Amino acid sequence: MAADPTLPANETAEFAGADAIAGAIPDGALVALPPDYSLPAMEVVRALVRRKARRLKLLGVPVLGLCADLLIGAGCVAEVETSAVSLGEAGLAPRFTEAVERGEIAVRDATCPMVHGALQAAEKGVPFMALRGVLGSDLVRHRPDWKVIQNPLAEGEDPIVVAPALSPDVALFHARWADRAGNVWVGRRRELATIAHAARRCFVTFEALREGDMLEDELLAPGVVSSVYVTGVAQAPRGAWPLGVVDEYPIDDTHLALYAKAARSREGFERYLEEFVLSGARCA
Amino acid sequence: MTGYATEELLACVLARLLGDAVHVAVGAASPIPATACTLLRAKTGHRPRISLLHRRRGNPFTEGSRELFDLAGQGRIDVFFLGGAQIDGEANINLVGTGEHRSPEHRFPGSFGSAFMYFAAKRTILFREEHSPRVLVPKVDFVSAPGWSPPGVWRRGGPQALLTACALFAWDQERRRFRLESVHPGHTVDEIRAATGFEFECPAQVPVTAEPAAGELALLRGPVAREIGANYPGFARRVWGEPALTA
Numbered sequence: 001m002a003a004d005p006t007l008p009a010n011e012t013a014e015f016a017g018a019d020a021i022a023g024a025i026p027d028g029a030l031v032a033l034p035p036d037y038s039l040p041a042m043e044v045v046r047a048l049v050r051r052k053a054r055r056l057k058l059l060g061v062p063v064l065g066l067c068a069d070l071l072i073g074a075g076c077v078a079e080v081e082t083s084a085v086s087l088g089e090a091g092l093a094p095r096f097t098e099a100v101e102r103g104e105i106a107v108r109d110a111t112c113p114m115v116h117g118a119l120q121a122a123e124k125g126v127p128f129m130a131l132r133g134v135l136g137s138d139l140v141r142h143r144p145d146w147k148v149i150q151n152p153l154a155e156g157e158d159p160i161v162v163a164p165a166l167s168p169d170v171a172l173f174h175a176r177w178a179d180r181a182g183n184v185w186v187g188r189r190r191e192l193a194t195i196a197h198a199a200r201r202c203f204v205t206f207e208a209l210r211e212g213d214m215l216e217d218e219l220l221a222p223g224v225v226s227s228v229y230v231t232g233v234a235q236a237p238r239g240a241w242p243l244g245v246v247d248e249y250p251i252d253d254t255h256l257a258l259y260a261k262a263a264r265s266r267e268g269f270e271r272y273l274e275e276f277v278l279s280g281a282r283c284a
Numbered sequence: 285m286t287g288y289a290t291e292e293l294l295a296c297v298l299a300r301l302l303g304d305a306v307h308v309a310v311g312a313a314s315p316i317p318a319t320a321c322t323l324l325r326a327k328t329g330h331r332p333r334i335s336l337l338h339r340r341r342g343n344p345f346t347e348g349s350r351e352l353f354d355l356a357g358q359g360r361i362d363v364f365f366l367g368g369a370q371i372d373g374e375a376n377i378n379l380v381g382t383g384e385h386r387s388p389e390h391r392f393p394g395s396f397g398s399a400f401m402y403f404a405a406k407r408t409i410l411f412r413e414e415h416s417p418r419v420l421v422p423k424v425d426f427v428s429a430p431g432w433s434p435p436g437v438w439r440r441g442g443p444q445a446l447l448t449a450c451a452l453f454a455w456d457q458e459r460r461r462f463r464l465e466s467v468h469p470g471h472t473v474d475e476i477r478a479a480t481g482f483e484f485e486c487p488a489q490v491p492v493t494a495e496p497a498a499g500e501l502a503l504l505r506g507p508v509a510r511e512i513g514a515n516y517p518g519f520a521r522r523v524w525g526e527p528a529l530t531a
Contacts, residue, residue: 037338062349063396084394088313089518092393100391109380112397113353132357133403135437136430139395142385157436191348246341253517
């Protein structure tokens with residue numbers, strides 16, 4: 001099914017906090033999330049668990065980690081489309097693994113550059129993106145939306161895979177700064193710009209408010225996602241914790257290891273939720 | 285008891301396999317391949333360029349994680365590393381799961397970029413520490429990325445070798461089979477045969493894998509340990525201990 005190519009030009013709204021953003025993300029939405037190393041909006045993820053979000057579809061751009069494992073374990077997720085879900089050095093994502101093995105969630109397996117390509121097609125407003133490789137992978141059999149076509153520009157036989165443009169309902173991530181114009185700064189994490197460009201709505205939490213218009217600053221501007229793409233922002237200091245924001249705070253490896261251990265069992269996961277998500281307490 | 289860790293031996297073997305590579309990319313959760321690249325660079329003083337996807341500070345990409353794949357698509361990546369929950373005798377890899385895809389017996393993280401990188405990098409070194417019939421299977425349950433492609437299908441590169449904690453196999457592109465290249469110290473050909481679920485070429489004489497040289501160990505335990513510790517702190521602490529990382 002072709003995506004509606006019309007995407008809005010936004011006037012950025014300011015939300016009271018992460019919980020208000022979670023309230024603006026409807027049940028059933030396709031939510032694009034960055035990997036753990038690329039500014040995840042963990043405070044909103046916790047708020048989604050608190051508001052008992054349901055039937056979310058998660059898109060990993062291009063992979064997922066703690067964000068997804070928490071949401072899956074808390075029963076917020078019906079489906080994930082991703083190239084992988086893992087906790088990196090902390091190992092497998094235990095709630096994802098168990099949910100898939102028990103058939104509780106559906107997985108649309110992808111491969112990283114195809115996720116980027118499908119979003120880039122939406123950025124450009126074209127119907128599909130082609131990618132080399134992938135032929136002969138079982139991914140193609142399990143993705144009826146991916147098509148193998150003959151390269152129309154080649155003289156000889158040249159099969160190539162195409163994926164349809166992908167416009168997530170919501171892009172959700174964290175930024176180091178926002179300014180009063182609604183611009184947000186993500187630095188070199190340009191996959192966040194890609195999902196902001198491709199999504200219908202984009203919600204961003206930020207560490208700190210920065211005075212002045214960042215687009216007027218030649219050094220900051222290349223790391224900015226312009227407010228035209230940003231639906232709403234909310235301040236959330238240490239909002240990526242236990243993941244990191246470069247130059248602000250590092251990944252909390254001790255906490256990730258604690259999570260990975262706790263979430264091995266359903267009971268341990270419930271206790272983790274009680275202590276670190278539902279009560280609102282944080283060891284940051 | 286030997287005077288080096290298995291991780292150090294494996295990093296030295298991988299560094300030799302990298303050979304004259306100019307640009308090596310290292311994907312998610314790959315501390316030993318990252319160690320090998322860092323070791324080779326410490327030896328040569330300038331090569332290879334290492335594009336480490338998950339570098340915590342100063343990562344090499346300014347266009348987000350898609351830049352790695354764009355670089356590979358252009359042919360700018362000489363060597364990439366891939367693993368597999370299952371690897372078969374035709375060099376197919378499975379990173380997705382065992383059993384039926386919709387209701388898997390065991391689910392693994394997923395294919396990552398393998399379905400593209402295996403085609404686009406000029407060479408791929410397959411690396412998996414566990415050497416068992418569970419991992420090295422006759423046929424993978426799910427092909428994340430195929431080991432070879434029929435004529436008419438675009439493919440720039442493919443497998444170069446398969447390294448495990450017990451042995452090194454070379455890939456024979458003509459015959460589409462692995463050949464046992466060497467067996468690591470402390471292991472035997474019979475043991476390898478019993479632990480490998482797929483058929484492979486086995487020469488009459490199989491050499492023992494060369495051990496790390498003193499100079500290599502000095503580099504590993506000095507500058508390499510410190511650099512790896514910044515991105516893989518848990519791994520570095522386990523292999524080299526806290527003092528090596530702060531010295």
